[in-house]
Amino acid sequence: MLKTVICGIEFKNPVFLAAGVMGETGSALKRIAKNGAGAVCTKSVGLERKEGHKNPTIVEVEGGFLNAMGLPNPGVDxxxxxxxxxxxxLKRMNVRIIGSIYGKDEREFAIVAEKIEPYVDMIELNISCPHAGGGYGATIGQNPDLSYKVVESVKDAVKIPVFAKLTPNVTDIKVIAKAVVEAGADGITAINTLGPGMVIDIEARKPILSNKFGGMSGKAIKPIAVKIVYDLYETVDVPIIGVGGITTGKDALEFIMAGASAVQVGTGVYYRGYDIFRKICEEMEVFLKEKNVKLKDLVGCAHD
Structure with missing residues (x-):
């Protein structure tokens, strides 16, 4: 009932793990796969090992979390x-793997993409992290020319589908979307975290996060993410993976009706546990049976 095909790849369901959450190790990916995800997205990995920011790197706020991890990873090799x-x-469980990668320029992105390609079904370009610094993440994704160059370079380097994960922290995300699609992106993931934002410890009289600021994720950003997916669906003709504040089947269906072909779940794991993927799928199936509709017929139906 939930089987989904994106860029010729079949997924048993459209509820995926988002990058950066429970994707640090192979065993973590396997744990999420066992709990019903249709695909798992890796932690964003780069060419070389990166320590990331010092703790504290995450703080709960009303409606979600602020995080500033700083892209910690062991390096792609x-x-x-x-x-x-x-x-x-994962193959036995019929769970696909999406490789999230980052780099400081198009050359680094292409090298990392080539290295990870044999191990994943799809590549997601992290050009949207709001707190990476050093020319990484949103520094690229806020510039249509740089975004174009990264996508073009990676598409020249690999044969599997390439999705660009976009930042909402721009004047007009549609401009960025058009640039990455013109460069050859097979799809778009939207959105990465909002912000950056800050929380101050009034007793210590200083910001709580060691990086001082971080990206906002969680339930509070969902309406913004849904609106962006809606706008992108009307702007570009490629599949969209929606992400941002999804914790229930209803949330996932909102994104799908806005135009997403699939969704990713991140901080929702905190609210509903590791089996949130199975729960969301079950809730979606109940809706489809009650309304006697097929999932594919709901994609973008809010535009009719």
């Missing part, structure tokens, strides 16, 4: 070993 350990197990 070591990380693919993690994927290799569980790849056959």
């Amino acid at each position: 070591e990380y693919v070993e993690e994927i290799e350990r569980v790849r056959n197990d």
Whole structure:
């Protein structure tokens, strides 16, 4: 009932793990796969090991979380070993793997993409992290020319589908979307975290996060994410993966009706546990049976 095809790849359901949450190790990816996800997205990995920011890197706020991880990862060469350990197990569970990658320029992105391609079904370009610094993340994704160059370079380097994950922290996200699609992106993931934002400890009289500021995720950003998916659906003709504040089947269906072909769940794991993926799928199935409709017929139906 929930089977979904995106860029010729079949997914058993459209509820995926988002990058940066429970994707640090192969065993973590396997745990999410066992709990019903249709696909798992890796932690964003780069060319070399990166320590990321010091703790504290995450703080709960009303309606969600602020985080400033700083893209910590072991580097792509070591990380693919993690994927290799569980790849056959995930294949047996019919769970796809999406490789999230980052780089400081189009050359780095292309090298990392080539290295990870044999181990994943799809690549997601992190050009949207709002707190990475050093020319990474949103520094690229806020510039249509830089975004174009990164996508073009990666598309030249690999043969599997490439999705660009966009930042909402721009004047007009439609301009960025058009640029990445013109460069050859097979799809778009929207959105990354909002912000950056800040929380101050009034007793210590200083920001709580070691990086001082971080990106906002969680339930509070969902209406913004839904609106962006809605706008992108009318702007570009490629599949969209919606992400931002999804915790229930109703949330997922909102994104799908706005135009998403699939959704990703991140901080929702905190609210409903590791089996949130199975719960969301079950809730979606109940809705489809009650309304006697097919999932594919709901994609973008809010535009009719």
